Amino acid sequence: MQALVWEAPRVMTLRECAVPEVQPGEVLIRVAYAGICGSELSGYLGHNALRVPPLVMGHEFAGEIVALGDGVQTRHPALAQGRMATVDPMIYCGTCEFCARRLNQLCANRRLVGAHRPGAFAEYVTVPAEMIFLLPAGMPARIGALAEPVACAARIGELASPVAGADVLIMGAGPIGLLALQVLRGHGAQRVFIADLDSARLAMAAELGGDVLDPRAVDVPQAVRQATGGRGVAVALDAVGTAATRKQCVAAARSAGTVILSGLHEETSAMPAADIIRREIVVRGSFCYTPANFAAALDLLARGVVRLAPWIVEAPLADGGQWFERLCATPGGVAKVLLVPGGA
Numbered sequence: 406m407q408a409l410v411w412e413a414p415r416v417m418t419l420r421e422c423a424v425p426e427v428q429p430g431e432v433l434i435r436v437a438y439a440g441i442c443g444s445e446l447s448g449y450l451g452h453n454a455l456r457v458p459p460l461v462m463g464h465e466f467a468g469e470i471v472a473l474g475d476g477v478q479t480r481h482p483a484l485a486q487g488r489m490a491t492v493d494p495m496i497y498c499g500t501c502e503f504c505a506r507r508l509n510q511l512c513a514n515r516r517l518v519g520a521h522r523p524g525a526f527a528e529y530v531t532v533p534a535e536m537i538f539l540l541p542a543g544m545p546a547r548i549g550a551l552a553e554p555v556a557c558a559a560r561i562g563e564l565a566s567p568v569a570g571a572d573v574l575i576m577g578a579g580p581i582g583l584l585a586l587q588v589l590r591g592h593g594a595q596r597v598f599i600a601d602l603d604s605a606r607l608a609m610a611a612e613l614g615g616d617v618l619d620p621r622a623v624d625v626p627q628a629v630r631q632a633t634g635g636r637g638v639a640v641a642l643d644a645v646g647t648a649a650t651r652k653q654c655v656a657a658a659r660s661a662g663t664v665i666l667s668g669l670h671e672e673t674s675a676m677p678a679a680d681i682i683r684r685e686i687v688v689r690g691s692f693c694y695t696p697a698n699f700a701a702a703l704d705l706l707a708r709g710v711v712r713l714a715p716w717i718v719e720a721p722l723a724d725g726g727q728w729f730e731r732l733c734a735t736p737g738g739v740a741k742v743l744l745v746p747g748g749a
């Protein structure tokens with residue numbers, strides 16, 4: 406089979422590889438679409454200790470079940486050859502303290518498809534049967550491939566709630582920012598302010614109902630305070646992860662408000678601790694998703710609550726390296742690139 410192999414920082418090569426053997430309890434999937442994730446861009450540049458070359462990345466995908474390993478049929482009777490599925494790529498142990506609390510994304514033994522084991526930038530990928538989510542009837546595979554980033558946004562929406570009638574701010578109009586915007590609106594948020602340095606991304610955010618702010622033209626926290634009668638927003642989400650955007654979220658949050666950090670651009674950054682203390686701001690991380698968030702994501706996609714069309718680009722797997730380069734430089738009006746094994 407053909408697989409896109411990350412071989413060194415900024416080196417991504419299409420190679421002929423063996424089709425992975427299906428282990429007991431696992432399922433072989435023929436990949437239909439696999440999305441490129443922002444975390445993989447930093448991996449591609451070599452800025453991410455999680456990913457070590459040579460590696461086949463790819464954890465946002467959908468495809469067809471083509472083979473079942475020993476024991477799968479009896480334990481998972483719904484899984485069958487020919488069914489279309491997506492995959493929760495955050496494999497968990499199911500037995501640790503956090504798995505017991507259904508916070509499987511915090512599992513001490515978690516292993517990510519496309520980082521700890523070969524991923525979906527290939528014609529075929531194997532995954533444990535428990536991680537499979539069958540696509541709802543009628544859902545195209547290209548929509549099912551969005552379930553993973555939508556699940557991240559569903560987790561953010563869960564942690565931000567209740568937001569009905571409240572104003573919120575999102576720093577960053579990348580895929581997670583754009584999806585969180587729609588999820589928060591779905592939860593009844595009144596106004597969703599959203600800031601990004603890229604005008605093409607702001608245009609997408611505006612079309613999805615965001616109140617857009619250009620940080621080069623306005624001071625974002627000041628603009629948010631002006632628009633909210635001086636109070637600030639109930640929830641500020643940082644979907645970038647720089648010192649500047651983290652600080653802007655605190656400054657824009659109202660007293661006793663919540664700042665949610667999901668962007669991972671910088672490992673550490675200075676935070677205005679005294680302001681957080683004196684205004685009793687809750688700062689909390691949001692990491693990936695629980696299995697319940699993943700199921701909710703498929704439902705949000707099925708009901709059309711969230712979308713990234715018409716800003717999805719489909720590209721042949723062979724062009725993956727070029728797209729990694731382009732997304733690292735100037736993504737422009739592209740919300741998600743879906744790689745298609747065997748051509749687009």
Ligand SMILES: [Zn+2]
Pocket residue numbers: 442443444464465553554
């Ligand atoms: Zn991802």
Ligand SMILES: [Zn+2]
Pocket residue numbers: 497498499500501502503504509511512513514515
């Ligand atoms: Zn666990």
